[in-house]
Amino acid sequence: MNDPERDPEFLLGDLLKNVSRSFYLTLRVLPDGLRVPIGLAYLLARAADTIADTELVSPGQRLEHLLAFRAQVNGAVDPAALRAIEAALTAQQKDSHERVLLQSLEPALAILPELSARDRAEVRGVVTTLTQGMEFDLRTFPNESSGQLGALNTLTELDRYIYLVAGCVGEFWTKMTVAHSPALREWNIAEMSACGIRFGKALQLTNVLRDCPKDLRIGRCYLPNELLSKAGLTPEELLKPENAARARPVLCELLGVALGHFREAERYLLAIPNRSGRLRLACLWPVLIGLATLQKQAGNKDWLDPQKVSKVSRSYVKRTLALSLPAVGSDTLVRGWIDGMIADVQAKI
DSSP: OOOGGGSHHHIIIIIHHHHHTTHHHHHHHSOHHHHHHHHHHHHHHHHHHHHHTOTTSOHHHHHHHHHHHHHHHHSOOOHHHHHHHHHHHGGGOSSHHHHHHHTTHHHHHTTGGGSOHHHHHHHHHHHHHHHHHHHHHHHHSOOTTSOOOEEOOOHHHHHHHHIIIIIHHHHHHHHHHHHHOGGGTTSOHHHHHHHHHHHHHHHHHHHHHHTHHHHHTTTEEOSOHHHHHHTTOOGGGGGSGGGTTTTHHHHHHHHHHHHHHHHHHHHHHHHSOTTOHHHHHHHHHHHHHHHHHHHHHHTOTTTTOTTSOOOOOHHHHHHHHHHHHHHTTOHHHHHHHHHHHHHHHHHHO
């Protein structure tokens, strides 16, 4: 009897939905030819992320398993090696869906050979780069339970990090959509890939700013010392929510950087032909949700308080999805919507 949890339809359907949060909405709206390779890339990246984030296992062991998993993505699958990763990490998962994900490594990797050679190479490339970002975290920051705090040093280091964990996805997305969407065949791949990288960086920098209080409490300060020192602050002082006002210049500078990236995301979106509604929606939704998060963050006086994280509500997401359907085909409406949100953030900083 076939195991339904080894079925590609389950892996790229119910399982992906359970572990992907909002990304599943984007995946569902994509044109048919893109769903399998992009869905598989996301699923493999989520598996790697689960390996890297299993706090009950030491960072050194997590790194060992992460590198072993990367080797499996890039070479011939060794079931014994995958079972070793599963045995070491599955029991440590609090989330039942992540347990199932780790138990599904072999059938997920079995989908890779079914892709075209080009798509397979792109999936392997983006998963490899994403795991390099996870490796950076494990090598740079202390164990989450150590009580110690590590920090990035420069804006350049932060920019490199957000490329590894998200900017590379914009590059991958561009190559995949151009390959599978006849409407984009005239795109300059190098130019639009660079724009797509900025798109990914916009979303990740938004996450960095939103998640700052939580990350600080697991020993990770992504706000670089270069900016903190100009504000007369140390990473440790960010652990005190009452220092939010002192640290606001750092927040505002990074909000400005994020808005610059979102301008490129807007350019990317508007370069998609109006008739490609599904592809436009897949790009419009993360832009609108990301900018809504920045609006909240820019107006949050208690942005260092882990109890007052700037999170967009589910009702906002549902309303945005509904309003985007009639608007997505109009450059004027889309530009006005995005520009208005950007202007609102600028007014607050």
